[in-house]
Each structure stands twice: as C-alpha cells, then as structure tokens.
Amino acid sequence: MLRFEQVTKSYSGGFVALDRVSFHLEKGEMAFLTGHSGAGKSTLLKLISLIERPTTGKVFINGVDLSRVSKGQVPYVRRDIGMIFQNHKLLMNHSVFDNVALPLVIEGFSGKDMTKRVHAALDKVGLLDKVRCLPHMLSGGEQQRVGIARAVVNRPPLLLADEPTGNLDPDLSKDIMNVFEAFNQVGVSVLIASHDLSLLARMRYRTLTLKNGRMINDGLTSYGADE
Numbered sequence: 541m542l543r544f545e546q547v548t549k550s551y552s553g554g555f556v557a558l559d560r561v562s563f564h565l566e567k568g569e570m571a572f573l574t575g576h577s578g579a580g581k582s583t584l585l586k587l588i589s590l591i592e593r594p595t596t597g598k599v600f601i602n603g604v605d606l607s608r609v610s611k612g613q614v615p616y617v618r619r620d621i622g623m624i625f626q627n628h629k630l631l632m633n634h635s636v637f638d639n640v641a642l643p644l645v646i647e648g649f650s651g652k653d654m655t656k657r658v659h660a661a662l663d664k665v666g667l668l669d670k671v672r673c674l675p676h677m678l679s680g681g682e683q684q685r686v687g688i689a690r691a692v693v694n695r696p697p698l699l700l701a702d703e704p705t706g707n708l709d710p711d712l713s714k715d716i717m718n719v720f721e722a723f724n725q726v727g728v729s730v731l732i733a734s735h736d737l738s739l740l741a742r743m744r745y746r747t748l749t750l751k752n753g754r755m756i757n758d759g760l761t762s763y764g765a766d767e
C-alpha cells in the first residue's frame with residue numbers, strides 16, 4: 541500500500557528532517573508513527589500526501605512512484621488519501637453537512653448521490669443527528685469526528701492522521717481511535733502520527749518511531765502503560 545525506500549528530506553537551508561527512512565505499510569494495516577517534537581512525523585506525512593517531495597529516495601503508494609507524479613496529477617493521487625489534522629480545519633460558518641460534502645463537491649458530486657454519501661460517512665462516525673449543526677455547536681471530539689467523516693467521504697483506501705487526539709482527553713481519544721479501528725476493520729490502511737505514548741501502549745499496534753529524522757524502531761510499542 542505504502543512504501544518508503546531510503547527517503548531523505550532536507551529543507552531549504554539544509555536541515556535534514558528525514559534521514560534514509562524505509563518502511564512498508566501493508567494494504568489493510570494500521571500503524572502509529574511516533575517520536576519527539578521535531579522528529580519528522582509531519583514531514584513524513586507530507587511526503588505521502590505530496591505536500592512535500594523527498595530530496596532523495598522514493599515513496600510508493602499502491603506501486604505508484606510518487607516521484608513520477610506531475611503537479612497536474614497530484615489531485616488524483618490525493619483522492620486515495622484521507623487526511624485528518626489535529627485542528628481539523630473545519631469551515632466554521634458552514635454546516636456539518638457542507639463540511640463533509642466538500643471533497644465530493646470538488647469531485648463533481650451533487651444531489652442524492654452526494655447526500656447519501658455524506659449521511660453514510662456521518663453515520664460511521666456516529667454524528668448523523670448533527671448534520672444540520674454548525675461546528676461551534678459541537679464538542680471538540682465531535683468536531684474531530686466531522687473531520688474524520690470528511691476524510692473518508694470519498695472512501696479512500698489510505699487514512700493519514702496527524703495528532704488526531706492532540707486536544708482531547710483520554711476517553712475522547714479512545715473514541716476517536718475506535719473510529720479509526722472500525723475503518724481499518726473494513727480494509728482501510730491507517731497511519732496515525734501521535735506523541736501520546738500512553739495511548740499507543742494501550743492500542744498495541746505496530747509503531748514506527750522517529751528520532752532526529754531516523755527511523756529508530758519499527759514494532760509493537762513497549763512503553764509498558766498497562767503491564
């Protein structure tokens with residue numbers, strides 16, 4: 541599904557944010573990406589979503605070499621990726637429906653087709669009853685779930701989340717993780733960047749650990765939260 545081969549990313553000025561990183565995320569796999577602040581987590585996600593390009597090395601999604609993807613083809617690659625952010629970037633003066641529908645509007649959907657898909661996505665995150673609300677009428681956890689519904693509304697095979705539980709208390713974080721697990725159980729590949737070590741330890745998924753841009757660990761978490 542997703543493969544990094546010896547990927548290095550230097551930003552202008554020469555700072556090396558990622559240093560020869562290699563890993564493979566299988567189709568239908570769920571994994572965490574962790575590491576200290578500045579370790580390179582967001583940079584790694586940006587290389588997958590083509591916000592940034594590697595300095596050297598290659599990134600593949602479903603066998604497609606992203607270095608061969610031209611600027612004009614970027615939107616087509618992004619269709620296969622659902623992105624979820626910590627601050628969920630909702631349009632605050634638009635309804636929950638409009639926020640979730642946005643990716644479909646961009647793709648040219650309208651009418652019943654669009655409504656059906658938006659309702660299905662909101663149903664999956666448990667927010668069908670909030671469809672007419674404005675985001676400010678929702679709690680932080682609910683707003684995050686709207687962000688997830690928007691990310692999955694065009695049914696991408698890969699979900700990327702950057703600190704999706706950053707502002708949430710442990711119970712709400714667990715709710716959000718349950719939503720990701722439910723998508724994973726129907727075959728969606730999921731990669732979640734998080735520095736919440738206790739959450740990672742509770743979840744017991746494969747964890748990729750970055751330190752100063754190097755991948756220093758790839759395996760089950762061993763933070764020992766509930767041993």
Ligand SMILES: Nc1ncnc2c1ncn2[C@@H]1O[C@H](COP(=O)(O)OP(=O)(O)OP(=O)(O)O)[C@@H](O)[C@H]1O
Pocket residue numbers: 551552555556557575576577578579580581582583584735
């Ligand atoms: N556009 C940029 N130009 C120059 N340096 C950058 C740029 N983006 C990130 N960096 C640097 O690259 C390093 C890695 O940043 P990145 O955002 O990937 O880290 P992170 O692990 O996601 O950190 P955090 O957990 O704090 O979000 C940092 O030292 C950062 O300052």
